[in-house]
Amino acid sequence: MTLEEKVGQLVQRAGGRQRALNSRIDDTELERVRAGGVGSYLHVAGAEPLAKLQKVAVEESRLGIPLLFAMDVVHGYRTIFPVPLAMAATWAPEAQERAARVAADEATSAGLHWTFAPMVDIARDPRWGRIVEGAGEDPYLGSRMAVAQVAGYQGGNTLRPGALMATTKHFGAYGAAIGGRDYNTADISERTLQEVYLPPFYAAARAGSGSFMVAFNDIAGVPTTSNRDLVRGLLRERWGWQGLMVSDWGSIAELLNHGVAADRAAAAVLALDASVDMDMVGDVFAVDLKDAIAKDPARLKLLDEAVLRILRVKEQLGLFDKPMQYHDVERESRELLAPDHRDAARAIARQSLVLLKNDNKLLPLNPAKLKSVAVIGALAGDGRNELGSWKAQGRPEEVVTVLQGITAALPKSVKVTSAPGADPRNNDLTGIPAAVKLAKAADVTLLMIGEDFDLSGEARSRSTLELPPSQLELARAILATGRPVVVLLANGRPLALQELADKAPAILETWMLGVEAGNAVVDVVFGQYSPAGRLPAAFPRVSASVPFYYAGNPTGRPADPDLAKDTVRYHDLPITPLFAFGHGLSYSEFRYSDLAQSVPAVGPGERVDISITVENTGGVASDEVVQLYVRDPVATISRPVMELRGFKRLELGAGQRKRVTFSLTPEQLAFWSPRGQWQVEAGRIDFWIGASSADLRANGSFEISKSHLGTAPATALPTRVTVSNN
Numbered sequence: 190m191t192l193e194e195k196v197g198q199l200v201q202r203a204g205g206r207q208r209a210l211n212s213r214i215d216d217t218e219l220e221r222v223r224a225g226g227v228g229s230y231l232h233v234a235g236a237e238p239l240a241k242l243q244k245v246a247v248e249e250s251r252l253g254i255p256l257l258f259a260m261d262v263v264h265g266y267r268t269i270f271p272v273p274l275a276m277a278a279t280w281a282p283e284a285q286e287r288a289a290r291v292a293a294d295e296a297t298s299a300g301l302h303w304t305f306a307p308m309v310d311i312a313r314d315p316r317w318g319r320i321v322e323g324a325g326e327d328p329y330l331g332s333r334m335a336v337a338q339v340a341g342y343q344g345g346n347t348l349r350p351g352a353l354m355a356t357t358k359h360f361g362a363y364g365a366a367i368g369g370r371d372y373n374t375a376d377i378s379e380r381t382l383q384e385v386y387l388p389p390f391y392a393a394a395r396a397g398s399g400s401f402m403v404a405f406n407d408i409a410g411v412p413t414t415s416n417r418d419l420v421r422g423l424l425r426e427r428w429g430w431q432g433l434m435v436s437d438w439g440s441i442a443e444l445l446n447h448g449v450a451a452d453r454a455a456a457a458v459l460a461l462d463a464s465v466d467m468d469m470v471g472d473v474f475a476v477d478l479k480d481a482i483a484k485d486p487a488r489l490k491l492l493d494e495a496v497l498r499i500l501r502v503k504e505q506l507g508l509f510d511k512p513m514q515y516h517d518v519e520r521e522s523r524e525l526l527a528p529d530h531r532d533a534a535r536a537i538a539r540q541s542l543v544l545l546k547n548d549n550k551l552l553p554l555n556p557a558k559l560k561s562v563a564v565i566g567a568l569a570g571d572g573r574n575e576l577g578s579w580k581a582q583g584r585p586e587e588v589v590t591v592l593q594g595i596t597a598a599l600p601k602s603v604k605v606t607s608a609p610g611a612d613p614r615n616n617d618l619t620g621i622p623a624a625v626k627l628a629k630a631a632d633v634t635l636l637m638i639g640e641d642f643d644l645s646g647e648a649r650s651r652s653t654l655e656l657p658p659s660q661l662e663l664a665r666a667i668l669a670t671g672r673p674v675v676v677l678l679a680n681g682r683p684l685a686l687q688e689l690a691d692k693a694p695a696i697l698e699t700w701m702l703g704v705e706a707g708n709a710v711v712d713v714v715f716g717q718y719s720p721a722g723r724l725p726a727a728f729p730r731v732s733a734s735v736p737f738y739y740a741g742n743p744t745g746r747p748a749d750p751d752l753a754k755d756t757v758r759y760h761d762l763p764i765t766p767l768f769a770f771g772h773g774l775s776y777s778e779f780r781y782s783d784l785a786q787s788v789p790a791v792g793p794g795e796r797v798d799i800s801i802t803v804e805n806t807g808g809v810a811s812d813e814v815v816q817l818y819v820r821d822p823v824a825t826i827s828r829p830v831m832e833l834r835g836f837k838r839l840e841l842g843a844g845q846r847k848r849v850t851f852s853l854t855p856e857q858l859a860f861w862s863p864r865g866q867w868q869v870e871a872g873r874i875d876f877w878i879g880a881s882s883a884d885l886r887a888n889g890s891f892e893i894s895k896s897h898l899g900t901a902p903a904t905a906l907p908t909r910v911t912v913s914n915n
């Protein structure tokens with residue numbers, strides 16, 4: 190390969206903007222491809238257009254190296270699933286894997302080799318708009334969801350021909366942006382980085398994620414795009430990951446703005462040295478790398494390594510043998526929005542719903558007892574909104590909206606009325622009186638309020654977690670009627686809902702649910718399916734209390750409800766969140782009993798099995814998410830008051846009972862020691878099993894008999910869970 194051809198492999202160009210895919214592939218672009226100046230395109234799609242483009246690369250360039258086609262297929266390609274935060278609320282990695290599998294089937298049929306997902310950034314500050322793209326606040330839940338997505342996209346832990354390559358992003362602490370402001374600095378301790386932000390990356394690397402993406406931001410002054418210690422040192426050398434590292438959009442060029450490179454050539458060298466292989470859109474490698482290498486030929490070795498990693502994934506995906514494998518137009522038309530994909534979207538959407546509040550069992554509604562229903566809220570009829578951030582090729586007109594779903598589900602004898610009332614996108618309150626009139630005349634009102642899709646996602650951080658003003662006004666007016674009201678909440682982040690939670694008898698969290706939104710809401714509202722989703726991030730009472738997460742340290746003055754005591758709390762706020770991490774109600778009730786453990790103490794290489802029986806005593810078939818939390822009460826460093834280390838979403842028929850066993854190893858209790866090692870310390874470990882972090886039903890403890898070093902981030906390691914029928 191000539192130097193130009195090598196550099197060309199490192200270049201990723203945009204084939205279009207998100208909404209105008211392929212629009213930039215003009216004659217000039219084709220010339221670049223012929224000259225071997227492009228390794229990959231993003232924001233492209235379609236079996237046929239991409240076949241043409243691939244043919245140019247393979248048949249008309251000197252070396253015939255195929256291109257890699259990439260897109261942000263984040264929660265579906267054409268069949269759009271719930272937004273990732275909602276899918277995390279299923280607490281069902283198998284559902285998440287299925288969604289990723291469907292997305293991969295559709296995307297690969299449409300010419301794509303590569304998706305920029307999963308996003309595994311832990312988010313403890315819900316003001317950060319990108320919380321919607323990830324699995325929330327917890328590294329253990331986040332690790333399980335990360336692994337499920339890699340498995341779903343790639344169909345296994347090695348890349349194979351025909352697979353969709355996953356990208357685990359945004360390495361290393363993008364979600365820790367100060368103040369929740371997107372792109373902002375993360376200034377966190379080494380321990381927090383290792384224990385909280387990095388574990389899902391480790392889990393995804395182990396699961397074989399073919400590529401990774403570096404974050405835009407810096408950690409304590411070092412932008413990840415130029416972070417040699419983190420990318421080359423930790424990820425590649427210590428963790429042994431050898432995949433393709435792509436920059437984020439222009440993030441190599443942005444090293445100038447960060448103030449760590451004086452010019453673009455310096456930026457190119459820093460990124461290459463950190464082992465960033467491909468330059469997304471910035472054109473820094475394309476324009477400035479050649480001269481930098483001419484100045485110092487030792488850099489050629491770094492370039493060769495990067496080229497090799499890119500060529501290797503192309504080979505693993507089968508592109509050298511069968512470059513046209515991803516371009517079967519007939520398959521594309523069969524896959525996109527296939528009926529079983531819609532079925533999967535409905536099943537997963539209803540698993541994502543979280544019942545936050547349900548006073549006097551207002552839900553489920555019995556259609557046989559209803560004469561009229563009012564559906565109020567601009568979002569109820571808004572298909573675009575249900576597609577959320579990163580809609581790929583999702584189309585609003587293919588969405589079953591909540592209004593459509595409800596209208597179709599109810600018998601003709603029930604009168605359905607609807608009015609937008611007020612729209613979250615503006616402050617026009619003039620529609621409220623008409624909505625109130627309908628609510629007064631109806632047996633029950635379904636009030637859909639919240640954030641619209643454009644309030645969460647990239648560059649969509651908010652300074653407040655309150656409902657948009659018009660939504661709160663609408664809710665106040667409807668609730669003031671005194672008529673039964675079920676709130677259907679739409680949002681891409683935890684919100685501060687104190688007033689709403691005080692006034693509304695029932696609140697169902699519907700997030701943004703994708704193409705089957707309306708049907709999934711119908712299934713739950715009318716009782717075909719009992720909700721069992723759980724919050725993957727706590728809802729605070731007021732905005733000003735964030736960051737607020739359950740796994741904090743006890744401190745010298747642990748929080749106490751008694752205001753007479755001086756403890757770590759706000760004086761003017763209860764110490765608990767409004768809705769805790771792991772919270773979610775169902776239509777049934779569950780009894781936890783017969784806690785048992787296999788051994789009182791564990792040593793290196795051993796495990797303790799913790800078992801409990803869960804019985805559905807509420808008379809309604811329902812899932813229940815059983816959660817295991819641990820705490821190291823005395824260690825050389827202060828450990829969090831509780832941490833998730835296992836969970837299982839159980840399906841339980843009315844009256845049915847199942848026994849769940851969690852198997853823990855000492856390595857899963859390791860912490861990042863002041864010496865920079867994973868340390869397992871001898872001593873007692875306390876544990877709890879419950880239905881949420883605030884609803885603990887049983888507890889016990891075991892001993893770790895011997896101190897020793899662990900080998901991996903503790904929260905990245907999976908707890909083995911077995912279920913039996915007795």
Ligand code: BGC
Nearest residue numbers: 231261305358359437438647
């Ligand atoms: C985002 C990435 C995304 C990329 C390509 C960037 O702005 O941060 O998450 O994959 O654009 O669309």
